[in-house]
Amino acid sequence: MHEKERHRIIISAVQDRPVVTVGDLCTLTGVSEATIRRDISTLHMKQKVRRVRGGAEAITPPQFAGLAGRPFVVNETMNIAAKQAIARAAVEMCSEGDSIIINGGTTTFQMVHPLANRRMQVFTNSFPIAEHLLKHSKNTIMLSGGAIYREQNIILSPFDNDVTRNFYAKRMFMGAQGLGPIGLMEADPLLIQAEQKLIGQADELVVLVDSSKFAQRSSLVLCQLDRITTVITDEGIPDKAAAMIEAAGVNLIVAQSGSVQENEVAS
Amino acid sequence: MHEKERHRIIISAVQDRPVVTVGDLCTLTGVSEATIRRDISTLHMKQKVRRVRGGAEAITPPQFAGLAGRPFVVNETMNIAAKQAIARAAVEMCSEGDSIIINGGTTTFQMVHPLANRRMQVFTNSFPIAEHLLKHSKNTIMLSGGAIYREQNIILSPFDNDVTRNFYAKRMFMGAQGLGPIGLMEADPLLIQAEQKLIGQADELVVLVDSSKFAQRSSLVLCQLDRITTVITDEGIPDKAAAMIEAAGVNLIVAQSGSVQENEVAS
């Protein structure tokens, strides 16, 4: 077995498991411990693996624990105020007891706080949203089934999910990557897939986008403008975009991020 | 067991209970108390856990206000050692990369800690299990869809769930309320429903019951003995029960909760 081959094996092995021992790699490659140690040493120099006592581990810090499943990675501190105002306006559209669908995303996640006092039926494909509502509210939570995608923080199934198909709601709330004359745009194909499974399960489609999204362009178009019932955004929306939305016959709600709205509870 | 692995297990363990004792961690990892203390000490330095007398606790204050969605409230501090030993034996049945199904329950929940070091495919109907594994392991998590029942902490759908139906696994692990000559018994109809949806999706059915369960009787029979492949229990099992199980042609594994471990081989 050649050196390069062993290196590939070692790099591949540390991906699969948190740590690989020298002994493991010996049986895996069939060479002596001394050689494995030399390999680990050179790979450590090349920053390909991290050398630890007893073997090697992946270079990625073992802090993944906070990364996945957490609400959202250091939650885009930008626009957080606008997102919260938008989310609050979205929740205010709903009455007690309503059934709604919330598609996963950083903006829609902000809905969990105003939802804390409600008692509604919430269907979502977002693990963090379900988790938060489960722990901090009395809403009924329904979850779509499937694999949990750590990066996007959504649950998605390659199969048709009858739970999804049988759940009908008054409104579906979703975010997006961009919103333009072409329609609603998304960047991640996985998100597209998730969203398209849910669209059509609700009477109204409500889109939550902060005003920066009107400048964004993305290659993937999710649906056309006239499929949208309502757009909720913040005060920064350009006049042109507002005109475009209203021209398409879509309701436009501009959430006041600054101060007074109705009464509010901080959760 | 490697140092890093132990650290992961410790970090994982402090998540679901206010404090973990040194003894718990010993049985969980199979090393001596001295080593556990040293580990806690280093993790304390790294701000990963807080060191307290008797063991360790999570660095985050016990702010968990939500009553539901919590792993399992104060549920049975009793038998916790036996349950952990049983769960550990269950995980040791599996190899890296295996696909398994874990049915929700207090005993099966203990499988999350030994699973922290694994990279397997885990399908579950338990929100707490999914949450823990998502945050503290690199396993692939698949979740069944449906409503989240707060009391039982499981996800259940009134509809047929194609995700469930399409997921096939080598083994399914489940707990139970009781195990007698009549078969496997459960107390809650909701759990029966959830379990019956999953049985049949795996080649082997492994039942995790601590020895107190052999005395329990319940009105609802889930399945007959011969449907079970393996029973894992603790040393307290009555001879009569052991005879009954083996007479039915079911494998019986008695997990040693206290001390002795066999040698262990990764991979």
Added chain:
DNA sequence: AATCAATTTCGATCATTTTCAATCATTCGG
């Protein structure tokens, strides 16, 4: 409430085992 005894837990130390790094001999390919 205060004190004392009994139990548990901790920290330090030391012996044992495991792992490492350096050295040297051997093999392999040119």
Added chain:
DNA sequence: CCGAATGATTGAAAATGATCGAAATTGATT
């Protein structure tokens, strides 16, 4: 034959487990 890579050996370093006295907790009694 040379040089690079590998394997083996050995003393050093590190990790682990066990032991024991000290400190803390518990709870029982006065």
